[in-house]
Amino acid sequence: MDDxxxxxxxxxxxxxxxxxxxxxxxxxxxxxxxxxxxxxVTVALRxxxxxxxxGENITDALDPEKYLVLANTSGAADAHEAVTxxxxxxxxxxxxxxxxxxxPDPRWLLPDPIETLKAAEILVKExxxxxxxxxxxxxxxxxxxxxxCACVMPLGAPIGCNQGIQTREMIKIIIEQSRVPVVIDxxxxxxxxAAEAMELGADAVLVNTALxxxxxxxxxxxxxxxxxxxxxxxxxxxxxxxxxxAHASSPLTSFLKG
Amino acid sequence: MSFLxxxxxxxxxxxxxxAECRDAxxxxxxxxxxxxxxxxxxxxxxxxxxxxxxxxxIAARAADLTARRHGKVIRFYAPLxxxxxxxxxxTYCGFTMENKxxxxxxxxxxxxxxxxxxxxxxxxxxLIVAGEQQKIVTPEYVASMVRETKGLFSSTSIELAPFRxxxxxxxxxxxxxxxxxxxxTYDRExxxxxxxxxxxRDFDWRLACAERGAEAKMRRISIGVLLGxxxxxxxxxxxxxxxxxxxxxxxxxxxxxxxxxxxxxSETDYQPAVEVSDREVVQxxxxxxxxxxxxxxxxxxxxxxxxxxGLIGLGVTHMSAESATEPGGYCSPEAALKQFDITDERKLxxxxxxxxxxxxxxxxxxxxxxxxx
Numbered sequence: 001m002d003d004x005x006x007x008x009x010x011x012x013x014x015x016x017x018x019x020x021x022x023x024x025x026x027x028x029x030x031x032x033x034x035x036x037x038x039x040x041v042t043v044a045l046r047x048x049x050x051x052x053x054x055g056e057n058i059t060d061a062l063d064p065e066k067y068l069v070l071a072n073t074s075g076a077a078d079a080h081e082a083v084t085x086x087x088x089x090x091x092x093x094x095x096x097x098x099x100x101x102x103x104p105d106p107r108w109l110l111p112d113p114i115e116t117l118k119a120a121e122i123l124v125k126e127x128x129x130x131x132x133x134x135x136x137x138x139x140x141x142x143x144x145x146x147x148x149c150a151c152v153m154p155l156g157a158p159i160g161c162n163q164g165i166q167t168r169e170m171i172k173i174i175i176e177q178s179r180v181p182v183v184i185d186x187x188x189x190x191x192x193x194a195a196e197a198m199e200l201g202a203d204a205v206l207v208n209t210a211l212x213x214x215x216x217x218x219x220x221x222x223x224x225x226x227x228x229x230x231x232x233x234x235x236x237x238x239x240x241x242x243x244x245x246a247h248a249s250s251p252l253t254s255f256l257k258g
Numbered sequence: 259m260s261f262l263x264x265x266x267x268x269x270x271x272x273x274x275x276x277a278e279c280r281d282a283x284x285x286x287x288x289x290x291x292x293x294x295x296x297x298x299x300x301x302x303x304x305x306x307x308x309x310x311x312x313x314x315x316i317a318a319r320a321a322d323l324t325a326r327r328h329g330k331v332i333r334f335y336a337p338l339x340x341x342x343x344x345x346x347x348x349t350y351c352g353f354t355m356e357n358k359x360x361x362x363x364x365x366x367x368x369x370x371x372x373x374x375x376x377x378x379x380x381x382x383x384x385l386i387v388a389g390e391q392q393k394i395v396t397p398e399y400v401a402s403m404v405r406e407t408k409g410l411f412s413s414t415s416i417e418l419a420p421f422r423x424x425x426x427x428x429x430x431x432x433x434x435x436x437x438x439x440x441x442x443t444y445d446r447e448x449x450x451x452x453x454x455x456x457x458x459r460d461f462d463w464r465l466a467c468a469e470r471g472a473e474a475k476m477r478r479i480s481i482g483v484l485l486g487x488x489x490x491x492x493x494x495x496x497x498x499x500x501x502x503x504x505x506x507x508x509x510x511x512x513x514x515x516x517x518x519x520x521x522x523x524s525e526t527d528y529q530p531a532v533e534v535s536d537r538e539v540v541q542x543x544x545x546x547x548x549x550x551x552x553x554x555x556x557x558x559x560x561x562x563x564x565x566x567x568g569l570i571g572l573g574v575t576h577m578s579a580e581s582a583t584e585p586g587g588y589c590s591p592e593a594a595l596k597q598f599d600i601t602d603e604r605k606l607x608x609x610x611x612x613x614x615x616x617x618x619x620x621x622x623x624x625x626x627x628x629x630x631x
Contacts, residue, residue: 018404077362177294177509238287253567256537 003232005203008097008129008150009070009186015198016228017183019069019072019208022045022160023217032211035142036221037244040066042099042206043177044074045089056249070131072099074230078112079119098123099153101133107223109159113140124148133185141174141182152178153206155186156197160209162189165196175201191220198231261504262466263442269357270496276302277492282399285312287386289319294548298499304545305492313541320547327551333576334606335383335415335624336376338364340364340403342595343474344389346456350487350521352583352597353389354454360595363394366406373407375588379580379606383413383622385438388585389620390419390458397425401432408433413625415478416568419457420467433627436478437471439464440517444497446486446529457543468501479505480556482517485539487531495542496509502550513602515554515576516546522598536565547573559600566602566609570616579606 004011017040023029033041041062048057048071055169059069070087075225076082076222079102086098100123103109104118123130127152136142136154144152154174157163161250164187165171175182188194207224215218276299279285285308294300303309309316341363344353352359360471364372376384386397386403386573395418404414413438426437431453438616443449446461453459468479481501483494504515518539521530539561554575557566566577579602584587584595602609609619 161499177507177510243567250319251314252572253313253540254542254570257564 012039017206020213023247027215030220032217035218037126037225042070042072045085046075047082076102079115082119097129099131121147122133136170145180151181153183153185157187159186164193191223195227195231239241273302276403279306280310301499301549312575315327316544320544323551331621332613333621336381337387338384339387341395343391343394343545345453346458349452369403369406373410377410384510385415387417404432412623423473424471437476438480440482441466441606443488445488480515485522485534489531513561518555543573559602563602579609
């Protein structure tokens, strides 16, 4: 049974996206990505030295046939900086896809909704496939969809905290209302969190810290991949409910004759 | 993608199949969920024969959802017919061009008199209705009629021929905040058979109308099918459910409601293609409520009093009352001009008393015109 995720016309078999920060070594990163089966891999442009020869950057080892390597705008504190980073990434030969993240706050790295919407509008007009990282705000998600973002990426919890889906109720509303794919990004610390996101109806998840900080990143990559698949299958199979239905004390439809 | 494109490309046969479900366990599973999934799939399951066996349990869920999402209230409105002129031939409608009834279009003072009458009766929300005579009932004419009612109503909706986006923008500027447009049937073949002449033959123009209204920033949009027009009424309401789902996601700022009108006797001798029973209408209303908890549900005076009373608190959010379906009908009733016969002829006060007795609040004003413009 084919079950592709389509973003901006690109068909993806894997619903598991991986970030490339914080790994103990490039080798560990590569092993984790390989084991994860991910097709979309994000990298902070600020980590790339654009002056370097090919082979010296962390992304050079990633086979472009196999992976869609996207820049993210991590480090940008406002719309202007994010747009500049996107331009740089494209000029450096990266695809015209951008994971938009703007966090002026260095402590929690929470995304700035106003600057994100501004930057998204500009980048969409310029022809970028824009994937914005946002707080789990349903109205913001709709606004970003309206300006033409290819997906929305609400957080489950602040970046790197591994707390799982703390924004569950808002995530559910975003999923219910969205016309573009919803990718849960940030906060997923264990494979069970990823499965939960998929069971809630997310289209994909993005994980970085949980792999990079694991004792065995490659094994964790595989564990997450299985969890994403299990959650997706569970969602599609139709989860049975938890609570019993309400019972009226006296008949409500007795007014119906015959 | 516009709804028209989605409508043309989407195969709805799977949904139609679900609407024939006879597996009681499927309904038990659905009703066991803490939160019933929203959308056309659930809607299809809830209009199935299997769901008919759970009508009490479904009614309880409908009552609970209605109270939580809409409150224990019924909002009242009255239709205000401004013209029965029509250039369409619609085989089921009393206004059809062939019908040799007297034609009338209200002038400014007549409009003011009608509006004052409704205002005195206690109505604050009105729905301006007219036949489709594009040269007489123009957007400018309607705007001038709305201006005649200035200060009398807090919400004005329209149910007219489908206009262009810029026409709706004009009307919104003049104080119209709601648009009602029923596709009548989503079955192209039946649509062509019952709309023989006139602009209304253009199925696609009508189908895209709700979106044009949303684009023009209408705050409320109401859609629906005329039950009994197409032989397969379930296919019709399923298509309407996909329409509502699309609108809610694409034009998410708008407040939507649905109607479940059944064909009434009119001045034509049109016989409904299918009889939709009271029990089926009730099941349909519950299906709308459970599958689209945020949508309003309108129930007009076409329906009998016992059914309207029984449904208070169980899903319905808006009711008309004391309706006259002919232009000028409030000040000087003339049966010969009517679009159709209403069934519930009770006075507003009488219905409001029943609403109260059922533990709900009758609401007359639920909008403030200064919020727009």
